[in-house]
Amino acid sequence: MTSTRRSAIVIGAGVGGLTAAMKLAHQGWSVELHERLKVPGGRCGRIEADGFRWDLGPTIMLMPFIFERTFASVGRKLSDYLTLVRCDPNYRITFRDDTTLTLTSELTRMREELERVEPGSFERYLRFLAKGQVQHDVSLERFVGRHFDSLAQFLAPSNVPDIFRVGAHRTLFEHVKRVFSDPRLQQAMSFQTMYLGVSPYEAPSVFSLLPYTELAVGVWYPMGGMGEIGRALEKVCREEQVDLRFGSSVKRVVLEGGRAVGVELDDGEVRRADVVVCNADYPWAAKHLIDQNVSSHPELEKRRYTSSGYMLYWGVKRRYDELLHHNVFFGRDFKGSFSDIFDDLKVPEDPSFYVNAPAHLDPSMAPAGKDALYVLVPVPHTTDKIDWKVEGPKVRAKVLARLAERGLPDLEKDLVVERIITPDDWASQLNLERGSNFGLAQNMFQIGPFRPKVWDDRIGNLFYCGASVQPGTGVPTVMISADLMVKAIEQRATFPSSLALAPRVAAGGVA
Ligand SMILES: Cc1cc2nc3c(=O)[nH]c(=O)nc-3n(C[C@H](O)[C@H](O)[C@H](O)COP(=O)(O)OP(=O)(O)OC[C@H]3O[C@@H](n4cnc5c(N)ncnc54)[C@H](O)[C@@H]3O)c2cc1C
Known part of the structure; x- marks a missing residue:
């Protein structure tokens, strides 16, 4: 990159990389982004086949105000x-x-639901929400x-x-157990940590800010699916003249004199810039993109x-009105399933899973009269103990069997893709x-100062x-991460004195 403007190379067009790129470009930086996939969004991408469309990873949009602030x-x-609509009801849980x-x-409907499971629980639920609000606002x-x-x-005295106050010293499950005595409500108010891939234990x-935000701020959905978020960010990047290069994989970060000065692409081409922003997931990037002689972790x-x-x-040939937009099915052993997944690295015998059926709210997700279903079964991260060619079909069969028990017996026959x-x-x-x-x-x-920083110390x-650096994972949190990182660049990056920020370029009719 030859320019008199400050320049940045961004590795990865996930929500974090796109947010960072558009912010830097908006501030006058010359920004070049390399994404190894052909499409934007990373985990927050989409899959399409035969007129069906599914979100690849995230399906639950929380905290829409963070998206508003980011834009x-x-x-x-x-x-x-983006056109946001609120999902109501938020979701249905089916217990074993x-x-x-x-x-x-x-709240009136919520009272009926809770009291049906545990009489007297609604009043405690309101107190639980009040605490959740404090945790939400303070945190x-x-x-x-x-x-x-x-x-x-x-650990500063002011902190x-x-x-x-937010209860960072106690586990979520311990907290919930003090509020609800019926195991089903304990499960219903704590499983949300799985949105972050962490056990509530x-x-x-x-x-508990998660159940609070679901109820108080709501569960939202961008029309077209969560994949639209990546596309929306990509659009702003283009308006801000970010040089977006899809299908371009970075092999390593180029270092000179203890500083990042660019990247080498898989084809050997070296691209230079004043700063390098890495959005490829941190643990992978630290291991594969950085010279291990200079900085290993x-x-x-x-x-x-x-x-x-x-x-x-799944693309299915009819509409499954039995399903809501978000559906959670719990397996038999709630606590044991977390030990299986996180400690023993095995798939639970009777796995819990989540089904997303967005076409009921958003007809663009499936051909008329058909359904696009997405099933997520939480399982351990990769381990030598599991061969997915063997385990996968077993898990699939268990999901189909459970759904058949729940009134969807013909699902497998109805599959078209x-x-x-x-x-x-x-x-x-x-x-x-x-x-x-x-x-x-x-x-x-692994939160706060125990999590990798948004800059490299070495x-x-x-x-x-x-997702793997501060403050943490989840689509809105990753947007915050990009914001914190852009602020850190302002404070920490060093430049040759001849470089300045170009005057802001007005784009998309916005001053
Ligand atoms: C199944 C699943 C369900 C989820 N559900 C939710 C949910 O409901 N709500 C929610 O808020 N969050 C959810 N999440 C979490 C959320 O998706 C992530 O926290 C967030 O999308 C991560 O964004 P990111 O920018 O950090 O990383 P990524 O999305 O991983 O983006 C990094 C990008 O870098 C690219 N890259 C990697 N290496 C290179 C290289 N060498 N060269 C060039 N490019 C490279 C990758 O291709 C990728 O596009 C879910 C995640 C998954 C997987």
């Missing part, structure tokens, strides 16, 4: 790029005894929305009371990784270490954004 930060209105619980933001302002440069900063109770081998997903994407993704595929197609869906786990010892002008 506003580059002078855009979110609604000009075949009772169901429909979670809704409508967004004091923990998720900021970067921790050191442990000392995290410690907030650590206890390991995740800090601050994550053996501690990454000892870190806890999130679960993976065995995925089924099927795509399958295993943990091995997540590892090889998305460059995710151990095929771990959500990157490094967000347990008590290599100058090398920055990171995405």
Whole structure:
């Protein structure tokens, strides 16, 4: 890149990389982005076949205000790029005894649902939500929305009371167990940590902000699916003149004198820039893109990784009105299934799973009268113990059998198209270490200052954004990560004195 403007190379067009690229370009940087896939969004991408469309990974949009803020930060209105609708009811849980619980933001209906399962629970639920609100507000302002440069900063006297206020010292399951006595409600109010790929028995109770935000702020859906988010960010990047290069894989970060000065592509071409932004998932990138003689991170081998997903994407020839937009099916042994997935690295005997059926709300997801179903079975990250060619068909059969028991007996016969993704595929197609869906786990010892920073301590002008660095995983959180990283670039990057920021280029009619 030869220019008098400050220049950045971004590796990866996930939500983190695209957000970073559009923000830097909006500030006047010359930005070149290399993405090894042909399409934007990374994990937040989409699959299409025979007129059916499925989200690849994320299906649940929480905290839409973060998306609004992100677009506003580059002078855009979110609604000009995405049409959001609220899902109500939020989802239905089917327990192993075949009772169901429909979670809704409508309090009268919610009271009926909760009282049916555990009489007297609604009042406690309201208190649980009130606590969740504190955890949500405090943690967004004091923990998720900021970067921790050191442990000392995290444990500063001004911060410690907030650590206890949000309950970062107790697990979510312990917290929920104090509120609800029926095991089904304990499960229903704690499984949400699996949105981050972490067991509720390991995740800090601050994550009761998840059930709170679902109920209070709502579960949202962008028309066209979550894959539209990547496309919307790509559009802004183009308007901001980001040089987007899809199908371009980075082999390594080029270092000179202890600083990142560019990247070498798989075909050997070297592209130079003032700073390098890495959005490829951190543990994979630290191992594969950085010269291990300069900076290696053996501690990454000892870190806890999130679960993976065995995925089924089904196009079916009729509409399944028995399903809501979001459906959760719990297996027999709730607690044991987390030990299986996270400690013993085996697939639970009776796995829990999630089914997404977006075409009911959004006809663009399937041909008329047909359904596009997405099944996510949480499973361990890759391990020598599991051969997915053997295990996959067994898991698929168990899902079909359970759905048949629940009134969908003809599903297999109705299939017209099927795509399958295993943990091995997540590892090889998305460059995710151990095929771990959500990157490094967000347990008590891997959040805040215990999580990798958005810059590299050993290599100058090398920055990171995405799921495995601070503040953490999930689409909105990754947008925050990009924001924190762009601020860190402003403070930490060093340049030859001749370089300046170009005046802001107005784009897309926005001043
Ligand atoms: C199955 C599943 C379900 C999920 N559900 C939800 C949900 O409901 N809600 C939610 O908010 N979050 C959910 N998540 C989490 C969310 O998808 C991620 O946290 C987020 O999308 C990560 O974005 P990212 O930018 O950090 O990384 P990625 O999306 O992984 O993007 C990194 C990009 O870098 C590219 N790349 C890697 N190596 C190279 C290289 N060498 N050269 C060039 N490019 C490279 C990759 O191809 C990829 O496009 C889910 C994730 C999965 C997998």
